[in-house]
Amino acid sequence: MTSSQTVIKLHNTKTRSKQVFTPIDAQNVRMYVCGPTVYDRAHLGNARPVVVFDILNRLLRHVYGETHVTYARNFTDVDDKINTRAAESGRDISEITEETITWFLQDMAALGAKDPDLMPRATQYISQMVAMIGDLINKGHAYAAEGHVLFSVESYKEYGALSGRSVDDMIAGARVEVAPYKRNPMDFVLWKPSSDDLPGWESPWGRGRPGWHIECSAMAHDLLGQSFDIHGGGNDLMFPHHENEIAQSCCAHPDGTFAKVWMHNEMLQVEGKKMSKSLGNFFTVRDLLDKGVPGEVIRFVFLSTHYGKPMDWTEKKAGEAKATLLKWYRMVDNAEDETVPQAMIDALADDLNTAKALTELHSYASKGDSAALSGAMRFLGLLGDRLPDWAAKPSVDLSYFENMLAAAREKAMETKDFSGVDDLKKTFMQAGVEVRMSKDGVELLPAAGFDMTKLEALK
Incomplete structure (x- = not known):
């Protein structure tokens, strides 16, 4: 039992049920959440998991203690979308990613989200990814082909358990990349070759860069260990990203469990419709701010x-x-x-x-x-x-107008004609003034949209 006697229950996507949360180690509660690919401003949908898991982070710290929780959220700073943005703009990739990370943290702070304890960048963990890929090859779960390294989905019998799909169903319904070097259409890329004009690192399979899925597995293992408590993200990541994370992590570290609890937030709509640029209802957090x-x-x-x-x-x-x-x-x-x-x-x-x-x-x-x-x-x-x-209340003296309203109310009590009071209240509200009237008196409070110029006509 926790010190505050609070029992946390969380819906675990993995078990499809709400369960009492029991950390692996109550002195070291660990959570990993998939972060953004940093090539542009965060749209409103990107912000939802940030707020959701910020709340969970606050709750865990309240229950288990501020120093007993580690919250990690990554930045994907090597990706084809970033490469495309660099090619289109003529700007350096590092300049784009650095700027975008700064934007992201500023925009999320504006939403009241605290920075996670750890914010790893994919490019800082290339050596760990290369080592993990080599380990998967040695254990028979991955193979090299034409400068690529691919994970063999057939080598992991539990593949599809998180999303509840069979491999046959996934092959039939997924838009998978058809490539001659794949043994199975569902096999996914762990490493791919880079041309001279693209970011690349030396590896046993030639100069190249990591696939998307291996990033989180390598970073989570390095920072949180082979078994940790919670893995979160949007439900659009459940398949294939999270499914692939589980496969490669559990095959590389069979003695661990990877994430014990999987949590996924649902998607965001705007005025009842899916947010999309084609509908004209797509906007960033910064747009709203x-x-x-x-x-x-x-x-x-x-x-x-x-x-x-x-x-x-x-x-x-x-x-x-x-x-x-x-x-x-x-x-x-x-x-x-x-x-x-x-x-x-x-x-x-x-x-x-x-x-x-x-x-x-x-x-x-x-x-x-x-x-x-x-x-x-x-x-x-x-x-x-x-x-x-x-x-914040504007520092303004409204006592003149309070006295005016109080006198009008006193007169109305005598004449039983409250039209003058109603007119004053309407003017005050149009000027962004909150009107409070009680048996104890009258109070006027500047509120949203307060405009003193609209009151000058009353003088």
């Missing part, structure tokens, strides 16, 4: 849907999220003695039920429990050390 959609709002919308369900991004959801967050920020601005509520932790411990966790926050807000709301928002990454700039 530059249009004035705060990172906290994007994160809130993500958390509103369970990671195992498709998530639909809509402008309506973003607007509702912003209004809710503004209200909450007003409540927690001066919160003292904040706490991390166990009810919210319990919701997250139930297979990362972030939607239920947000329901708990709505409950704290309705009860006026600013301490619980503040602690919960901070835990979920919706609140930093201070209110975000877009939510």
